[in-house]
Amino acid sequence: MSKPNNLESLWMPFTPNKTFKKDPRIIVKAKDMHFTSDDNRQILDGTAGLWCVNAGHGRKKIQEAVTQQIEELDYSPPFQFGHPKQFELANRLAEIFPEGMNHVFFSNSGSEAVDSALKIALAYQRARGHSSKTRLIGRERGYHGVGFGGISVGGMVKNRMYFGSMLSGVDHLRHTHNPSVNAFSQGQPEHGAELADDLERLVQLHDASTIAAVIVEPIAGSTGVLPPPQGYLKRLREICTKHDILLIFDEVISAFGRLGKATGSDYFGVTPDIITCAKGLTNATIPMGATIVQDYIYESMLENADAPIELFHGYTYSGHPVACAAALATLDIYKEEGLFEHAGEQAPKIEKAAHSLKGTKHVIDIRNLGVIAAL
């Protein structure tokens, strides 16, 4: 593939454009675990792209499924029409997501899956007659994509500070990062379960009758890999249940094998009310996001909504047939090749290798869980 001769017109996302364009890094091919650069170097894709190519690059089965789908049905409108593969995919996801989570709303990215989850939480509280429950609680250092909902509940300063006042009625739990007691923990750190009690502080401040939902990443990725302290997620679940607050797990990076299970919820043994996912859902071949909800949320919406359309929300490309075909082929690969289990088997090796760097100059902490590790 030839080099592009003019880099000027493209405004690159989350990239220092000026610096990049002086010394561009161009990828032209990918196969298995490697990229090929435009100067023909092989580059190990150690992060699976942006934590999304969970089954490796260039998977034939996905390519064939996508090609066949484009030939058969390239697009059909998701509002008021259905096509078989979106129902099939929803059923397949219901099989591998935690028990009781049998209803799936499709979108096109993690950011959209998050915004969909936040909107579903608000609409559900209203439908069940708790319309004062409108507050959303996120967590410091959380990343939930770049929609206005996601940055409002997110806790990354630069992602928020340029964009005005964002959503109102949002508050944040304290983050769980505490290297003074947890540095070099292998797997989940020992200290910090009590940080979940921070939700009690926010309940004291706002009253539970005003809080719709809490959203956290079960393992935070974007601010430097923060595995949850032992017992933290269970405690957060208990406090949410006690105060009738929905718990949303943003599993955009933790779903589809990253912790050796289909979901982080499964790995941690803690079931939320809503899960968001994207990335590994299609092995990143075609953009797709999904928001999976507990049966009681879907059923209550259908029963109590005050209009025939129960949820006034959706995207032109919700459940896009080509994305569904890619996702179904991806789920087949995960199953046939036992990739979730395989990731679980690799986890101790990755832990050992990562922690062997303890003592190296400038390394002040090493954190890991599943097939994730950070220095």
Ligand SMILES: Cc1ncc(COP(=O)(O)O)c(C=O)c1O
């Ligand atoms: C936890 C989490 N949520 C949401 C997102 C946003 O996903 P997307 O970039 O597909 O919008 C990401 C992306 O890294 C993520 O890690």
